[in-house]
Amino acid sequence: MAKETEVYQKLVHPLQIKAPEIFESVQLNDSGVMVMEDAGEKNLEQQPQPPHFLEASRELAILRVKATANLESLVPKKVIDSYLVLKEDFLVLLDDLLKSDKLSESKVLLKLKKVLPLHLERLYQKIPTSIIHHDYHAKNLLIQNNGIMPIDWSLAYLSPHLGDLYCLVNGAHTWCGLTRDEILYAYLDVTGYQIVFYII
Incomplete structure (x- = not known):
């Protein structure tokens, strides 16, 4: 997708959140090519184990907290405004x-x-306000030795929106039977603030 290289360069990498490294890229008007890090062989769709989904919840919390903390200091206001919903x-x-x-x-x-x-x-x-992946599904969550890495940030934007967590709750239940509370507790273990009301 034409927008994906720009999202990595202007938003994802400056926020210092876990994402594949981009080695080279070529941007055209309506398409692009990226040479990117091979970040893992399996995703949560291929190995839908409860510990992986719980780790994906913790990773989501980590990246949101880090993105919020780094947003105004590491990302130019013009970029923030262009991605803010x-x-x-x-x-x-x-x-x-x-x-x-x-x-x-x-x-x-x-x-x-x-x-x-x-x-x-x-x-x-x-x-x-934080970064929203907007496709935080099992197929885009790679399993690594040190946790979970989200890939495919082409739809990312900035907002307080909690759709990523909602998608993960539904996916975890569908793929391996984890309850909403189990995913939320893993998330809240990192963030420490109450968000349950907003995803009921």
């Missing part, structure tokens, strides 16, 4: 869905339109 952006996306002929009468979306602004306001007040 505001709460209003999510509301625009919801409005776009409701303009669709197939979804305009969706009871779920209409109910969501009433409650989402309040929840977004609370989320953006309580949870610090």
Whole structure:
């Protein structure tokens, strides 16, 4: 994907979070080529063991904490602004869905339109801005001797959003039967702050 090299160079690597090293890259208008570190042979989809998913939860917490701490000091404001997704952006996306002929009468979306602004306001007040992988699924989590390495950062952005944790909770339950609480406890063991409300 054309955007992926830029994401690694401008956002992922400056934030000093765990990610493959890029040795060389060529960027074209609508595509790109990267020569990247071989970071592992197996992912969580191939070896869906509970300890791996728990480690993926801890790794997610580590990278979020580190990204939050490094964001303003290591990433230029212009880059932050270009990757930042505001709460209003999510509301625009919801409005776009409701303009669709197939979804305009969706009871779920209409109910969501009433409650989402309040929840977004609370989320953006309580949870610090961090990097969002936006595809934190088993296939993108490589198993290494010293833990888990997320790959494929092409969709990354900046927000307090907790979708990565939500995806991991669902994936862990589907692939190996871990409960939501087990994943959350592993996450909270690193972060120390309460986020349970936001993913119920």
